[in-house]
Amino acid sequence: MTASFSAVLRAIGVAEDELPNVGQLPGDPGSGAGRNPGLLGRLQLPSLSREQLRWLKPGPKRISAIVLLGGILYFGIIGRNRYQVTSDFIVRLPQAPNSVTPSLLGTVLAGPTMLGSLEDGRFLAVYLTSPEVMKRVFVKLEPEVSYARAGFDPFAGMPTPANFDQKLAFFRRQVTVVPQDLTGVIQMTTTGLKADTAYKLNRLLLDEAENFLNTSNQNISRNQQRFAEQELDVARQRLAKAQLDLASFNDAQGDVNPEARAAATSSYITALETRLVDLQVEEGRLRRQFLDPSSPEVIYVTDQIIELKNQIEEERSKLVGPDAMNFNQLLNQSRNLTTEVAFAEASVKAAQLAADNSRLESQRQLKFLVLLSNPEVPAMQSLDWRWKGFLSMVGLILVGWGMASFVLGITRRQ
Template identity: 25%
Template sequence: MHSSLRRFVTSAPHWALALIAIVLVSFYWFIWAEERYVSRATVVLESPQVATPEFSLSSLMGGGGGNTHDLLLLREHLLSVDMLRLLDEQLGIRQHYSENGDLFAKLRNPNVPIEDLHKYYLRRVEVELDEYAGVLNIYVQGYTPEFAHSMASLLLEAGENHMNQMGHRLAEEQVRFLEQQMVRLDERFTETRAALLDYQNEHGLVSPTSTVESINQVVATLEADLARFQAQRNALASFQSAQSAELRQVERNIEALRDQIIEQRDRLAQATGDSLNRISAEYETLELQAQFAQETYSSALASLENTRLEAARQLKQVSVLQSPLMPEYPTEPRRLYNSTVFAIITIFLAFILSMMIMIIKDHRD
């Protein structure tokens, strides 16, 4: 028996080495490796059902990502160093993983740098995104069921708080920006309205434009009366003398109408002075400025209210589809699976090495 084993080792050392490796690794997985409990949770992100506003700052900026994008953000935060620091502060993961576990699986030094601790953390916490279902599956490994459950629960709570803080911060920045713009637009609107009122009081006109229209109507009426009296004068001149009382009365009416027309036209337009057309043009400019300021202020006010509604939609609630499981028996390590995979790979490598040795021998011969 010993001689046969010795011949086997001498003739095929690589197969003997492979067999020894398989035995040692199987011994580790089946006998030595310490059991780990896995707490699983499944979550989805939901937002409040608030009606989408027709006009909002976020719509102008291109809107936000979908639910998958938010889930990816949550996943990265759950696996981040910041989350690791929080877990260590509240649960003491350095102590738990260093005091439990076998030689190869435990955290050998509880005072390792945060980078090395994070690498170990990524081997004990797994967060998978199911894009089809739109959910996150969280797996947490611990050496006691209570620790695994507590760690999974804290991950969910801290993840929800983080997503809400992100939504609040973005919404608050949007609202703060619009409120600052509202103050500036309110001052501008007040200034333009005050300038318009001062101009009205200075010239004693509520609406110069309406006054100009009224004077134009008066001038048109006077010109119509002038034309009628001129026609009457021509008719009287055909059979009365120029000194007749009736004809002279008509002439006086014509002269009065002409003077009145000239006076009204002078009110409308003059080369110098405060003519109504100049006053009306300046008034219309001030009125347009006040109207534009009012419309801008109204639009900004509507945008502010809609952005406040949008702020409510930025809140992300981590809805738990599967609450963190309190494990009743250990599921890690997968002893048979790990041993089988290692044995298959080792046999495959030994077979390749055996083929290479045979090829080399054939070339030598």
């Protein structure tokens, strides 16, 4: 009996002298009649064979069996039910470009390519799992109640109390957004511990996705429209300033159009020069007719020529002279101001056209969410997580078993 109990103690790794207040069994050598028999005397253990004692020692097979049994119990019995809700949608433009052939669904669902929806799906995958969305959704779902831990399952549900990082990590585990590369369809799956919780989460996220598309498109369109209108206001202010400067210049010069005035003066000088040439021809004829140059006829024409030359010089000095009527500088200033006015008018026309195009383009580029499959309240629990978790555990056991066998094999060879 003592030998069997000592073998049990050695099997579990405990020495007899480590037990407090342990006495010898009756009949053992050295046992006194008046001594307390102690723990060994009070224990009545059956005799165990060596094969039975071998089962008390931990081994890889027993550990694997225990882990596998625990996995079967958790994933088959203890684990709480999970419910999943899936919805499919796509992001499309209201009108298809002329270069794209409409799809079978018609021009309403026709978009440029599925790449646009795929790109929007990637944006939505990040946005729908963002902290901002988590805050708004969790306020409506009350996760302390809908995702609270209950029963014997230590893993299902959100820990209480939970900080912000734990809530965010838990929320992201409940939401999966996967854009399909071939079709551009966006598939969103939500998980809940109750059927109605998973359904509400899916509906709330669909509303968030639609609001995100509408808000982002409206903000972009609003910013573009505001920028175009600001540019239009700047162009109009520039035109008003240019027109005011030109009017002030004309008022200062006392003329509506200095260039027309300069052209009239030039024409007047040209007419005087033509008259001068005629008088000079007439003077030559009279000098040949009258041999005396002091004759009244010749003097009369000569005086006209002298007076006409003086008049021409005076008119020319008004055009290019250094006095206040220097038409060259006035014309340069007038032409610069006129050019500024013309450029400002062209800028106003271009800005007005850009504003109109921006408004029309913003309405044409508005995106909207098209539901291909509406979410429904699940009637049965989802078994995916059970068999996936069990298979993952079996895979880990096999990998651990292989690594342990490899290490033990190397150790035994050494």
